[in-house]
Amino acid sequence: MSQRLKQKAPVYYKGLNNSSTATELEILDTGRKRNNKNVYRAEEVLAEKKIGKRTYYLVKWYGWGSDDCTWEPTQNLLDVRLLHFWEHPAPDMRQVDYYVERLLSCFETALKERLRSVKVLDFPVAIFRYLFHGRGVDKKRGNKSLNEEDFDPHWFPNNWHSGLINKRGTKRIILFPVVVRSFLSKSPKLYQKYKSGEVREKKQRIIQRLSVTIFKDTFNSY
DSSP: OHHHHHHOOOOOHHHHHHHOOSOHHHHHHHOOOOSOTTOOOEEEEEEEEEETTEEEEEEEETTSOGGGOEEEEGGGOOOHHHHHHHHSOOOOHHHHHHHHHHHHHHHHHHHTSOSEEEEEEEOOHHHHHHHHTTOSEEOGGGOEEEOGGGSOTTTSOTTTTEEEOSTTOEEEEEEEEEEEEEEEEEOOOOEEEOTTSOEEEOOOOEEEEEEEEEEEEEEEOO
């Protein structure tokens, strides 16, 4: 596998399917190369983009860090489950609960601030899509506009968007729509010195993040 890191060889699922006697499920479960040095097991899709008429997917490879993700065309991904999970994510519910709590904490912090708040937090793409894919209105540059009904009450309790901010009864509420954007950023640029004395730039990791833009209004509730 170190050969792939040096040569940046493309991944050919089609070649594996034609040359291997193993079933597709066996190949996925073992996570090993079979009869084709350019074949690797995919873990998940992190993003998609179109170049001309072709769709490409950013693939995270099983056993490899996010700094080794590559863009692959649809025909390189034989396992239909990979794209199915991209369109219909099924993350671990404990992870969903953890990140919903983080998002609620983000909203609670914003309620203590005046007017406009912009928050950025680490947030897996799969969980964002599980919570909001198909909801709200898609805007330019990947922004999504969400109204109150777009927040599933199973995860977001009653009155999550409002609260009293002092003992005098001053109430602050979040105004809808809330604008969110799931995006990928890169870790800071760093360099590494090798035994040969050569200094080279380190590969940057991909970080999955969420930005939330929130407007509020304040009034006396008594």
